[in-house]
Amino acid sequence: MAEIALKIFRGDASGGAEKEYRVEATPGMVVLDAVLRVQATQASDLAVRWNCKAAHCGSCSAEVNGKPRLMCKTRTDEFQGKEIHVGPMRAFKLIKDLVTDVSFNYKTARMIPAFTPPAGEKAPFTMYEKDVERLYEYHKCIECFLCQNVCHVIRDHKAPFFGPRQLVRIASLEMHPKDTLDRAQFLKDTALIGYCNITKCCTEVCPEHIHITDNAIIPLKERVVDEFYDPVQWIWRKIMGRNSNGG
Amino acid sequence: MSVASSNERPWWFEPLSIVVVLSGFSIYAIWAALQGQGAYHNYLSPFFSPKLASPFSWFSPAFLILWVPLGFRATCYYYRKAYYRSFFWDPPACARPELRGEKYSGETKFPFIINNLHRYFFLLATIVLAFLWYDAILAFFFKDGSGNAHFGAALGSLIFLINVVLLSLYSFSCHSLRHIIGGKMDCFTCSLAGGARHKTWGWVSILNERHPLWAWLSLFSVLSVDIYIRLLQAGLIQDVRFF
Amino acid sequence: MSVEKYEVHEHDVIIIGAGGAGLRAAIEASALGCSVGLICKSLLGKAHTVMAEGGVAAALANVDPQDGWQVHFGDTMRGGQFINNYRMAELHAKESPARVYELEEWGALFDRTPDGKIMQRPFGAHTYRRLCHVGDRTGLEMIRTLQDKTVASGVEVYMETTLTRLLKDGNRIAGAFGYVRETGRFVLFKAKAVVLATGGWGKVFKVSSNSWECTGDGVMMAYDAGAELIDMEMVQFHPTGMVWPPGVRGILVTEGVRGEGGILKNNKGERFMERYDPKKLDLSSRDVVARAIYTEVQEGRGSEHGGAYLDITHRGPEYIKKKLPSMHEQFLKLADVDITKQPMEVAPTIHYAMGGVRVEPETSASTVSGLFAAGEVAGGLHGANRLGGNSLSDLLVFGRRAGEGAAKYVKSLNNPLKIDEAQIESEKKLLLRPFNESGTENPYQIHEELQNAMQEGAGLARTTESLEKALKKILELQQRAQQTRVPGSRLYNPGWHTARDIVFMLTVSEAIVRCAIERKESRGAHWRKDFLSKDETWGKQNLVTYKDTSGAMKIKMMPTPQMPAELAQLFQQEPVVTAKK
Incomplete structure (x- = not known):
């Protein structure tokens, strides 16, 4: 039987290094299978997050050969002949081995003003496909945080920017036909959408193929422009009073 | 997929090629503008359209125009990605460490905050585009010896047509346009003309998926038209007349 | 070692488990004014509910106007072969529409009918098209909606924390003890009431659609605390799990594939369900379909890797990608199979535990004071076999009831509870x-x-x-x-x-x-x-498991509660009630 050589990062906040493990290769094996095999047979204290093993839950995010990927969706036969390096997500503080502290994402999520339908309006809502079709894409997000990890604003600049995941979430709320809140101010001053320079790495790594930049972030940036940077709309609002806009 | 294709080339390939192409284009555009003119019979170079008179003889009229398409491209959501990555290395490629550290303000400060005005550059560029359509139509009318214009077609007219079509695809796949048409709406069926706007928004969205492609193709087509005219002017080539 | 300090948290109600039932319970208890702590082993939003694909069963009658709670109730009882707790099935059928609509008010987005209502699809052994769905990721939609609502309700969430022991003050629940996964440090939660929403125990089997979390810790904590368990022998095989390659063996293939028209075939190309259930065919109940596939394989008519073929190619690529996007992606990435062009290979996989903590239908209270259970960890609703889509509605209906039950119980308590260090x-x-x-x-x-x-x-x-x-x-x-x-x-x-x-x-x-x-x-x-x-005789009995005073496991028979006349008459006209082989 063929063997796979894995170099897995082992260590914690105080430091660490890659360690080589060898496991038997099976047909269709994914990196997560190999890592769990290592855990079951050679290193029971190897820390790794995983749940569904079918790319539905977004738990097993890591960096495989330097690329942010879901381990359960990364086939080992893709690397034939090459070494497989598995490391933790680099944007977040390391806890141990492949596990990082992603609490930042939950803190920011908590700050986003929640879905707010018109007061007194009760379901069933009448909502047409036409009005909600673009929202389905945002709702596909499995919160793997790979986009947050690859975003250079968070990864390299350590800015308090909310990151692509939360912008996708805000997009899903802002464009919901039954939502009544306007989050433009929040986007500009708290989520810091202006920090995004639309360089699209988030879109490239998204395992759900959400067009994060084109379909979520840019439409939100345009909405922020409507309210804060568009001189004509500003004058219009001065004259007409602040009541009519898209938000 | 992008992951696989970027695996094949070294990470610096993309930023480097963008630097080369964009710098090359800019240098050429300045040189062309400094020529002060760009017409050959019924062909008018897009660098000089619409035809404006310069107040000073030393100042090329091209500079009165060029800031519009250049501004449109400089503030374009796609080109922003391209130059932030290749010229500013912010980031040079995904999951690559950056050169610059803490001082980062994204698009919240001057000069990049100006990028928020993209929609106005779109509007201005659309006006220029109307003139380019006019020029493209003129490119199909050739004057005979007596000065009467006749409908006809030559390789030049075809290049003009392709150019203006590509420029239109680029313009009408614009993210800001997509926003104005439908992106800003939360509910199509609850709004006036919502059905029509939804349909148009759908078309713009389809074009928008290829926005980078139109951006590059139209850049090269503009370049081609100007080069073609200058080659004709210099007598280095002859226009191929079909009918 | 005993001097080691541990972290202490105090709440009126703690909810163990942050899947659909736990989140729904947390929302309810919090809305009723309790201080609520929600404890989960994974990160928030990763619980097994996220894996639910096909939909949530609720008789909204949006596409089939003849549907109603009576029909849903009847389907559930028949599916469970009449050893279900009829009262739970009744509440479930009556309340699930309201629970689904509630999700919509919290921002959930289901697929729509052309007239703007929630779309419903057919599913195994449901008489009418009843499953509200979002493509094949209904569970994700549900967990995300509930997660956001929970967070917005001010519930305190303790992620990656494992509880291993329920603490009692005399006969009453007083809290729970365990450890924080990240640090390994011990943690004590003092609480007047505990809601268990810990899900199932599919991980005790080899071929399973369950994640590592499904270890039965919740049900066993309840058992250790003296609660009675019911129907523990009833473990559901989902008929369609992935078969090949070995790494993905057991991963779920949603029943939605058959709901959308997928057909099961053996290696001779026969539509074998014609022989096992000529009426409902591929959409027969899960136990029937699972046994059919098993039998085909045993009798030499299995697929290449020991399963059956599931073919949906006739619906066309566009439709498949719209309605079953995750399945399409899952097979393409993990098995190199394009389901728009090729059939899938499927075989039964352990999926769900029908049995669990024995609870009061109205309040989800267990037999231990202050201990409540909802969702998969509770037993009774599904009897001998659960219908697809009934688990998601179960989570909502009884999650809410457990939250409410716990909140009311907390309000009825007067004297403070003592923590017994010896148990810790x-x-x-x-x-x-x-x-x-x-x-x-x-x-x-x-x-x-x-x-x-x-x-x-x-x-x-x-x-x-x-x-x-x-x-x-x-x-x-x-x-x-x-x-x-x-x-x-x-x-x-x-x-x-x-x-x-x-x-x-x-x-x-x-x-x-x-x-x-x-x-x-x-x-x-x-x-x-x-x-x-x-x-x-067995058809009128449930098996109850409990721990006797010596610590040994005991099993006893308990008569299945009998339906009142007005419910029983729903089954009188049909011959279906009597057992068919």
Whole structure:
């Protein structure tokens, strides 16, 4: 039987290094299978997050050969002949081995003003496909945080920017036909959408193929422009009073 | 997929090629503008359209125009990605460490905050585009010896047509346009003309998926038209007349 | 060691488990004014609910106006082969529409009908098109909606925290004890009421659609605290799990594939369901379809890797990608199969535990004061076999009822509760045992052996002999599990976590096997090859598992509650009630 050589990062906040493990290769094996095999047979204290093993839950995010990927969706036969390096997500503080502290994402999520339908309006809502079709894409997000990890604003600049995941979430709320809140101010001053320079790495790594930049972030940036940077709309609002806009 | 294709080339390939192409284009555009003119019979170079008179003889009229398409491209959501990555290395490629550290303000400060005005550059560029359509139509009318214009077609007219079509695809796949048409709406069926706007928004969205492609193709087509005219002017080539 | 300090948190109600039921319970208890702590083993939003694909069953009658709660109730009872708790089934059928609409008010987005209502699709053994869905990721939509609502309700969430022992003050619940996974530090939650929403125990089997979390820790904590369990022999095989390659064996293929028109075929190209259930065909109940696939394979008509073929290619690529996007992606990425062009290979996989903590239908209260249970960890609603889509509605209906039950219970309490340090000390000792130098066993090894034993002995087809063999193995493994040894520190150490998990898994397996031996008939998911037919006396009995004062596992029979006349008459006209083979 063929063997796979894995170099897995082992260590914690105080430091660490890659360690080589060898496991038997099976047909269709994914990196997560190999890592769990290592855990079951050679290193029971190897820390790794995983749940569904079918790319539905977004738990097993890591960096495989330097690329942010879901381990359960990364086939080992893709690397034939090459070494497989598995490391933790680099944007977040390391806890141990492949596990990082992603609490930042939950803190920011908590700050986003929640879905707010018109007061007194009760379901069933009448909502047409036409009005909600673009929202389905945002709702596909499995919160793997790979986009947050690859975003250079968070990864390299350590800015308090909310990151692509939360912008996708805000997009899903802002464009919901039954939502009544306007989050433009929040986007500009708290989520810091202006920090995004639309360089699209988030879109490239998204395992759900959400067009994060084109379909979520840019439409939100345009909405922020409507309210804060568009001189004509500003004058219009001065004259007409602040009541009519898209938000 | 992008992951696989970027695996094949070294990470610096993309930023480097963008630097080369964009710098090359800019240098050429300045040189062309400094020529002060760009017409050959019924062909008018897009660098000089619409035809404006310069107040000073030393100042090329091209500079009165060029800031519009250049501004449109400089503030374009796609080109922003391209130059932030290749010229500013912010980031040079995904999951690559950056050169610059803490001082980062994204698009919240001057000069990049100006990028928020993209929609106005779109509007201005659309006006220029109307003139380019006019020029493209003129490119199909050739004057005979007596000065009467006749409908006809030559390789030049075809290049003009392709150019203006590509420029239109680029313009009408614009993210800001997509926003104005439908992106800003939360509910199509609850709004006036919502059905029509939804349909148009759908078309713009389809074009928008290829926005980078139109951006590059139209850049090269503009370049081609100007080069073609200058080659004709210099007598280095002859226009191929079909009918 | 006993001087080690532990973190202490105090809430009116703690909810253990943050899947659909736990989140819904948290929202309710919080809305009723309780201080609520929500504790989950993984990150928030990763619980097993996220894996639910096909939809949530609720008789909204949006596409089939003839549907109504009576029909849904009837389908559920028939699916469960009448050993369900009729009252739970009644509440479930009546309340699920309101619970689904509530989700919409919290921002959930289901697929729409052309007139702007919630779309519903057909599913196994549901008379009408009843499953509200979002493509094939309904569970994700549900968990995200509930998660956001929970966070917005001000519920305190403790992620990656494992609780292993319920603490009691006399006969009442007083809190729970466990550890924080990240640091390995012990943690105590003082609470007046505990809602268990810990899900199932599919991980005791080898071929399973369940994640590592489904270890039965919740049900066993309840058992250890003195609660009664019901129907533990009833474990559902989902007929369609992935088969090939080996790494993905058991991963779920949604019933939605058949709901959208997918057809099961054997290696001769026959639509074999015509022979097993000519009326409902591929959309027969899960126990029937699972046995059909098993039989086809046993009789040599299986697919290349020992399953059946599931073909949806006739619906066309556009439709498949719109309605089953995750399935399309899953097969393409993991199995190199394009389901728009090729059939899938599928075989039964362990999916769901019908049994669990015995609860009061109205309040979800267990037999221990202050302990409530909802969702998969609770038993009774689904009887001998659960219908697809009924689990998501179960989570909502009884999650809410558990939250409400707990909140009302808390308000009725007067005197303060005392924490008994001795209970904490004994749990600490158990938890730290794998760090003893004397141990030799690898917990993963024991887990693997248990999974093999359960798969062979207590799987789809059971006999007295196979069950006895499994039991013997379980008892042996229980001894070995006391001798585990794990390397490393307590800092995020999965081996250490597994050492405690297998103790739960071994006890839950024992309960499954003991009950399965006891029930000498075939009913629903429980298929005894030595007692092939249904038995009328067993049809009126549930099996109850409990721990006696000496700590030994006991099983007793308990009569199934009888329906009042107005419900019973729903079944009078149909011959279907009497057992068919």
